Amino acid sequence: MIKNVKERRRYPRLDVYHLAKYRLISQPESDLITAHIKDIGGGGVCLLLNEEIPVNSTIQIYINFPELTQPIPCIAKIAWVKRIDKLKKYKAGVEFLEIEDIFRDIIINRIEYVREKIEKKEANK
Numbered sequence: 001m002i003k004n005v006k007e008r009r010r011y012p013r014l015d016v017y018h019l020a021k022y023r024l025i026s027q028p029e030s031d032l033i034t035a036h037i038k039d040i041g042g043g044g045v046c047l048l049l050n051e052e053i054p055v056n057s058t059i060q061i062y063i064n065f066p067e068l069t070q071p072i073p074c075i076a077k078i079a080w081v082k083r084i085d086k087l088k089k090y091k092a093g094v095e096f097l098e099i100e101d102i103f104r105d106i107i108i109n110r111i112e113y114v115r116e117k118i119e120k121k122e123a124n125k
Contacts (some may be wrong), residue, residue, distance in 0.1 A: 008013065010043050011041035011043040011087075011108065012041045012111055012115070013039040013041040014040055014041065014110070014111045014115075015035060015038065015039045016038070016039060016066055017037070017038075018036070018040070018064050019034060019036060019064045020035050020036070020061055020062060020063045020064060021033065021034055021061070022047075022060060022061040022062070023059065024053070024058070024059055024061075025057075025059060025075065025119065026105055028060075031080075033049075033050075033051070035047045035049050035050075035100075036047060037063065038068070040063070040068040040107060040111075041107070041108075041111065042049060042104050042107050043095060043096055044076060044095040045061075045063065045076075045094050046091060046092070046093055046094070048089055048091055049089060049091075050089055050090075051091050051094060052083070052101070053078050053090070054078065054081075054107075055079065055080060055081055056078060056113045057077070057078045058075060059075070059077075060075060061073075061074055061076050064109070065107070065110075071074055072099070072103045072107075073103075074096050074099035074100075074103065075096075076096050076097055077094070077097050078092050078094060079092075079093040079094065079095045080094070081093075087118055088123065089109075097120060106112055
């Protein structure tokens with residue numbers, strides 16, 4: 001489902017369920033940790049995490065994305081974190097700091113493709 005276009009975000013978001021792996025930039029030798037992406041846009045993602053990461057932390061993240069054989073690598077900043085008590089997990093807003101333009105374009109184009117598909121389906125009802 002597409003997020004409301006009237007959001008404050010620069011890029012529209014798409015609800016998804018993709019996997020990602022990340023590590024704190026401050027711990028470059030640590031193992032990658034698996035997380036779930038709840039939504040994605042050209043400017044960042046919302047992650048579902050098993051641990052709390054401090055706001056303003058910088059992470060290296062690798063995003064599994066449909067139709068790509070390799071994960072999308074980028075550097076990102078934790079913008080906000082909320083605890084989800086019933087799941088004993090955390091939701092984190094993550095802003096891309098460094099992402100290759102080609103990967104940002106792939107994300108944006110995929111969101112537009114899905115948006116158009118949804119709009120056509122709703123128009124045919």
